[in-house]
Amino acid sequence: MNFLSKRRRHAAARPLLLLLALLVVGVGYSVVSPQQTSADTDMSQQVEEGKALFNVSCSSCHGLNGEGTTQGPSLIGVGTASVNFQVATGRMPAARPEAQIPARTPLYSAEQVNALAAYISTWGAGVESPKESQYSPEGLSAEEIARGGALFRANCSACHGIVGGGGALPGGKYAPSLLETANIHVWEAMRTGPQQMPVFSKDVISDDDAREIIGYLNEAHSQPTFGGLGMGENGPVSEGFWVFIFGIGGLALIATWIAKKGARAR
Amino acid sequence: MMAKPTIITESSPALEAEEAPVTKKSPVAGPLGWADDRLGLAKLGRGNLRKVFPDHWSFLLGEVALYSFVILLLTGVFLTIWYKPSMAEIEYAGSYQLMKGIPMSEALSSTLNISFDVRGGLLVRQIHHWAALLFVAAAFVHMLRVFFTGAFRKPREVNWLIGVGLLSMSLIAGFAGYSLPDDLLSGTGLRFVDGLIRSIPIIGTWAEFFVFGGQFPGDIIIPRLYMVHILLVPGLLLGLISAHLALVVYHKHTQYPGPGRTENNVVGYPLFPVYMAKAGGFFFVVFGLLVLMGGLFQINPVWLYGPYDPAKITAGSQPDWYMGFVEGAIRIVPNWETHIWGTTWSWNVFVPGLGMMGLLFGLLAAWPFVEAWLTGDKREHHVLDRPRNVPTRTALGVAGITAFSLFMIGGGNDIIATRFRLDLNAITLFLRVAVFVLPVIAFLITRRVCIGLQRADKERVLHGSESGIISRAPDGGYSEPHLPISVDEQYTLTSHLQHAVLEAGPTADENGIRIKQKVSPLRARLSRWFLEHDAAKPTAAELEEAASHGVGGVREIEAAEARALEESSNR
Ligand code: HEM
Numbered sequence: 001m002n003f004l005s006k007r008r009r010h011a012a013a014r015p016l017l018l019l020l021a022l023l024v025v026g027v028g029y030s031v032v033s034p035q036q037t038s039a040d041t042d043m044s045q046q047v048e049e050g051k052a053l054f055n056v057s058c059s060s061c062h063g064l065n066g067e068g069t070t071q072g073p074s075l076i077g078v079g080t081a082s083v084n085f086q087v088a089t090g091r092m093p094a095a096r097p098e099a100q101i102p103a104r105t106p107l108y109s110a111e112q113v114n115a116l117a118a119y120i121s122t123w124g125a126g127v128e129s130p131k132e133s134q135y136s137p138e139g140l141s142a143e144e145i146a147r148g149g150a151l152f153r154a155n156c157s158a159c160h161g162i163v164g165g166g167g168a169l170p171g172g173k174y175a176p177s178l179l180e181t182a183n184i185h186v187w188e189a190m191r192t193g194p195q196q197m198p199v200f201s202k203d204v205i206s207d208d209d210a211r212e213i214i215g216y217l218n219e220a221h222s223q224p225t226f227g228g229l230g231m232g233e234n235g236p237v238s239e240g241f242w243v244f245i246f247g248i249g250g251l252a253l254i255a256t257w258i259a260k261k262g263a264r265a266r
Numbered sequence: 267m268m269a270k271p272t273i274i275t276e277s278s279p280a281l282e283a284e285e286a287p288v289t290k291k292s293p294v295a296g297p298l299g300w301a302d303d304r305l306g307l308a309k310l311g312r313g314n315l316r317k318v319f320p321d322h323w324s325f326l327l328g329e330v331a332l333y334s335f336v337i338l339l340l341t342g343v344f345l346t347i348w349y350k351p352s353m354a355e356i357e358y359a360g361s362y363q364l365m366k367g368i369p370m371s372e373a374l375s376s377t378l379n380i381s382f383d384v385r386g387g388l389l390v391r392q393i394h395h396w397a398a399l400l401f402v403a404a405a406f407v408h409m410l411r412v413f414f415t416g417a418f419r420k421p422r423e424v425n426w427l428i429g430v431g432l433l434s435m436s437l438i439a440g441f442a443g444y445s446l447p448d449d450l451l452s453g454t455g456l457r458f459v460d461g462l463i464r465s466i467p468i469i470g471t472w473a474e475f476f477v478f479g480g481q482f483p484g485d486i487i488i489p490r491l492y493m494v495h496i497l498l499v500p501g502l503l504l505g506l507i508s509a510h511l512a513l514v515v516y517h518k519h520t521q522y523p524g525p526g527r528t529e530n531n532v533v534g535y536p537l538f539p540v541y542m543a544k545a546g547g548f549f550f551v552v553f554g555l556l557v558l559m560g561g562l563f564q565i566n567p568v569w570l571y572g573p574y575d576p577a578k579i580t581a582g583s584q585p586d587w588y589m590g591f592v593e594g595a596i597r598i599v600p601n602w603e604t605h606i607w608g609t610t611w612s613w614n615v616f617v618p619g620l621g622m623m624g625l626l627f628g629l630l631a632a633w634p635f636v637e638a639w640l641t642g643d644k645r646e647h648h649v650l651d652r653p654r655n656v657p658t659r660t661a662l663g664v665a666g667i668t669a670f671s672l673f674m675i676g677g678g679n680d681i682i683a684t685r686f687r688l689d690l691n692a693i694t695l696f697l698r699v700a701v702f703v704l705p706v707i708a709f710l711i712t713r714r715v716c717i718g719l720q721r722a723d724k725e726r727v728l729h730g731s732e733s734g735i736i737s738r739a740p741d742g743g744y745s746e747p748h749l750p751i752s753v754d755e756q757y758t759l760t761s762h763l764q765h766a767v768l769e770a771g772p773t774a775d776e777n778g779i780r781i782k783q784k785v786s787p788l789r790a791r792l793s794r795w796f797l798e799h800d801a802a803k804p805t806a807a808e809l810e811e812a813a814s815h816g817v818g819g820v821r822e823i824e825a826a827e828a829r830a831l832e833e834s835s836n837r
Contacts, residue, residue: 099689143367150368153450153572157580162450163570167581168680172689175581219364220570226381227388227564234685235451237678239565240587243399246559248330248407254551255326258544 050119053112057093066123071097078192079126080117085188087113089181099172100195127191134207135187137215145219148212155200156213162235163220169196179221183214319541320521320534324415327408329545332511333552334401335503341394342496348384350376351492353448353485362569370573373448373488377568393560398443400556402436402588409433413633413663416651417520420644423634425513430631432506435499437588442495444566444586448488451566453574454583456483458593465615483576520650523761525754529648584678594676595622598697622673629666639789640796641765654723655762657716658796664712665705672701713799720801723759726751727804728812760803768793 055064061072068074072094075083086092090104108116117129137145152164161167164178173196178186187210193199205213319325352372358365360375362382380387409429412418418426441459445452460482464470479486518532527533535541559565571580585593595618604611637659638644653660675682676697683690730748738744771784785793804812 142363146364146366146368149364149572153578153580154575157450157578159581161581162572165582166684168683168690170691172692174684216364223364225564225567226569227392227567228562230564234678234681235582236566236584236586237590237681239395239399240403240590242559242563243396243403243587247396247400247555248403250555251326251330251404251552252323255323255330255548258326258548258551259321259323 046115046118047122049112050115050117053108053116054119057107058116061094066120075120075123077124077126078120080121080129081127081188082192082194083117083120084113084129085185085192085194087116089185091194100174103176127188130184130187130191130207135183135210135214137183137211137218140212140215144212145215148209148214148216149220151205151209152213152216155205159197164217178217181217183218186210186214186217318532318534319519319537320532321541321544322522324411325519326545326548327404327411328514329548330552331401331404331408332507333549334397334404334556335507336549337397337553337556338394338401339500341390341397342500344390345380345394346496348376348380348387349373349446349492351446351489353483353488365569365572368573371448371488373446374568374573377447377449381569389557389560391560392563392565393556395443395565396559396563397556398440399565399586399588400552402433402440402586405429405433405436406588409630410663410667414651414653414660415520415522416647416656416659418634419647420638421646422513422517422520423638425510425517426634427631428506428510428513430627432503432510433630434627435503435506439495439499439503440586440588442491442499445491446488446495447566447568448574449568450571450574450578450580451568451583453483453576454579455585455589456487456574457576458585458596461612461615462592462619465612465619467611467616483574518648520648523649523652524758527649529646532648582681582684584681587674590677591626591670591673592619592622592677594673594679594697595619597679598673598676598694598701600698626670637796640768640793642768642785642793643763643765649761651762654716654719655764655800657713657720657799660716661709661713665709668708669701669705672697672704676701717799717801720803724801724804727756727759728808756809760809762803764800764803765797767797 054062054066058072058075061069062075063069063072066075068076083092087108088106088110090106091101093107094101095104106113137148140148153162156164159167159169159175160178161175164181166177167175169175175197181189189197190200190205190210190213191202200210350372354372355369356372356375358368358370358375358378360379360383362378365378377391380391382388412426412429441455445456460474460478463473463477466473474482477487477490478484479490519534521527521533524533535544584590596615599614599618602613602617604613651659653663676694679690679693679697682688683693730750733747733749736744736746768785768790770787770790773780773783775781
């Protein structure tokens with residue numbers, strides 16, 4: 001103690017102490033989290049990849065730092081769920097400005113989407129992409145799936161039509177058909193509310209509700225069309241169309257034949 | 267190649283049926299004879315069974331409506347056995363998985379049971395619904411046939427009015443049936459009608475309470491509609507159809523113009539056995555077609571729509587086709603409302619909603635009388651018009667169909683927008699203009715086409731049909747000799763009446779005393795509008811001239827030149 005206290009005003013003491021402190025922190029850090037360095041580099045690699053992709057295909061509309069431009073909104077804090085939904089359904093990168101950006105075949109692989117999401121969330125976090133247990137309808141009972149139908153009719157049918165066949169909205173916009181939509185995208189659409197669609201937060205539709213809705217959609221779209229061919233499934237509009245084509249048209253042909261034919265049945 | 271001659275309906279061997287010799291004894295023996303001695307049906311039947319019916323496919327359209335109605339009665343009885351007209355809420359416990367445990371009215375639950383748990387239930391439900399659509403469609407098309415051929419003229423005006431009654435009844439029947447399952451779609455339809463009722467100025471709200479027994483939806487509307495659907499309207503329809511058919515028999519059916527057909531006879535086949543066999547066979551054709559449609563094509567899948575809840579609505583909600591024009595009118599009318607002293611006057615619903623229906627049925631009911639007023643025609647007519655021979659009426663009909671269709675498109679504007687990737691608002695804007703402009707265009711085009719066809723008929727009568735042989739004259743000119751057409755065809759093409767335009771009558775008699783004008787200037791003007799476009803049919807003198815000229819050969823060339831001259835002087 002004496003030795004140290006005596007030399008504490010030595011000219012080299014401060015630099016030495018600093019060195020010591022750094023050493024302790026450095027060693028301590030490497031002991032506490034030895035494996036994080038590699039993850040970190042992975043992460044930063046993913047972010048780098050995302051950044052490269054972003055700069056090439058997204059920045060023209062969303063700005064180099066996601067701050068938004070006249071061509072596209074700010075992406076700060078949109079969350080990975082939104083990015084995943086937008087890019088994995090092929091909506092982004094948008095090809096051109098139009099009334100509503102349509103879903104297309106996605107341009108990027110799952111890894112690339114994740115990379116973009118990782119990069120975009122460096123500007124701020126938002127709604128995270130769900131884990132499978134949050135959206136998978138696995139293990140739901142028939143009643144729960146039926147309840148999902150009731151939830152769907154209460155919250156979604158007004159725009160998406162009955163069983164999600166799609167519907168028109170004002171201004172050339174539309175709520176798309178959900179026949180082909182992947183389960184995860186249904187969850188993400190509800191949570192992020194793309195374009196005209198409202199956001200359905202956890203308070204409105206819990207994850208269990210969401211699973212029931214998804215279960216209902218899967219079930220409704222895989223069941224057979226009871227009662228015969230759907231004939232376009234446009235409800236009364238197509239029914240009226242067909243009654244004129246087959247009913248009136250067909251019977252008029254047969255009536256012509258009868259009116260001609262009977263002439264011999266004197 | 268000979269040009270195709272105008273189609274002439276074949277002449278029939280049987281003109282007006284002869285009365286069978288009256289025998290004192292009953293013509294039938296055995297138990298039938300026993301019944302006949304008491305009921306005297308054979309005698310009654312003899313006259314009526316030998317009634318003559320002319321043959322034309324378009325005369326079977328009324329029958330399609332009739333047979334659909336019979337099929338509706340048959341399938342409807344089946345459905346009443348299981349359907350429960352109750353709005354009491356229960357939990358669905360049937361076998362359709364996607365509704366398991368969902369609270370719904372007994373009405374919907376029983377409809378689902380019919381669809382999934384009653385053997386053959388879904389088939390019968392679907393036949394019933396297809397038959398309903400076909401019934402109204404056939405009634406409409408049948409009405410158009412009657413309209414375009416002038417079958418509504420004296421003495422059949424009353425039967426036309428009965429027809430208008432039938433049409434309105436069938437809309438009500440269809441609508442009531444559409445509401446019975448109490449699914450989301452039918453509830454939405456009811457809500458629509460609720461809006462219509464409430465839009466009636468002054469008494470709207472009161473009327474709503476009267477109809478629904480309180481505020482919408484209440485719990486008695488389904489039982490009430492059930493009564494309307496299975497008792498009241500079918501009863502009225504049955505009565506009206508009987509009267510309708512009785513009048514057809516009484517007046518005898520009309521016939522298309524043709525050789526041997528006059529205003530005083532009917533050319534065709536006796537009701538029994540020929541027409542009976544045909545008509546009976548046709549019933550089974552209609553039934554068969556409806557069973558096929560019911561079996562093969564899904565209609566109104568109530569299980570997808572789920573229970574009605576006033577808080578819910580689904581995109582793509584539509585009424586059945588025959589109400590589409592009202593729905594469309596409401597969709598395209600701008601949002602006009604007046605607020606006076608805290609009350610709302612919803613012109614946007616009242617005018618297009620009730621106005622459209624009033625307009626349609628009002629115009630239809632008035633037309634036979636309007637036309638008689640325009641032509642001043644008080645004669646009886648049993649020979650039908652060929653539509654071209656009354657160009658203005660035909661054009662009005664086509665304009666009406668155009669307007670009706672455009673409104674119907676308005677009713678499905680959202681479906682059209684999604685299926686054809688169009689802008690919903692653009693469709694609405696387009697329709698707002700189109701419902702006024704396109705009927706006028708359709709009117710002008712149709713009238714033009716009719717007049718063109720009339721001229722072509724006249725050509726044919728006076729100058730024969732093109733022989734298809736081109737001959738070259740010694741001086742190098744080419745010509746196509748014409749062949750004379752048969753007298754039968756000439757008759758068919760020229761037998762129609764042409765009315766003279768009404769002239770405004772004098773306002774004073776020869777002594778200068780004011781008298782009531784027989785024909786007012788307005789009536790004269792409208793009459794001119796209605797009649798003056800007819801291309802005059804060949805006069806007797808012209809016919810004679812053409813006959814003496816002989817048709818064909820070199821003469822024809824002269825005739826053609828003369829015609830060319832005449833044409834150019836006409837312009
Ligand atoms: C709703 C169901 C209806 C049924 C079941 C029905 C049935 C019939 C039948 C079977 C005939 C004889 C065959 C024919 O000419 O087609 C007939 C004739 C007639 N119908 Fe109808 N009809 C209906 C609606 C209407 C309507 C909506 C109108 C017009 C507004 C109408 C006006 C007439 C007239 C004027 C005739 C006499 C036609 C003639 O002698 O040429 N009917 N109807």
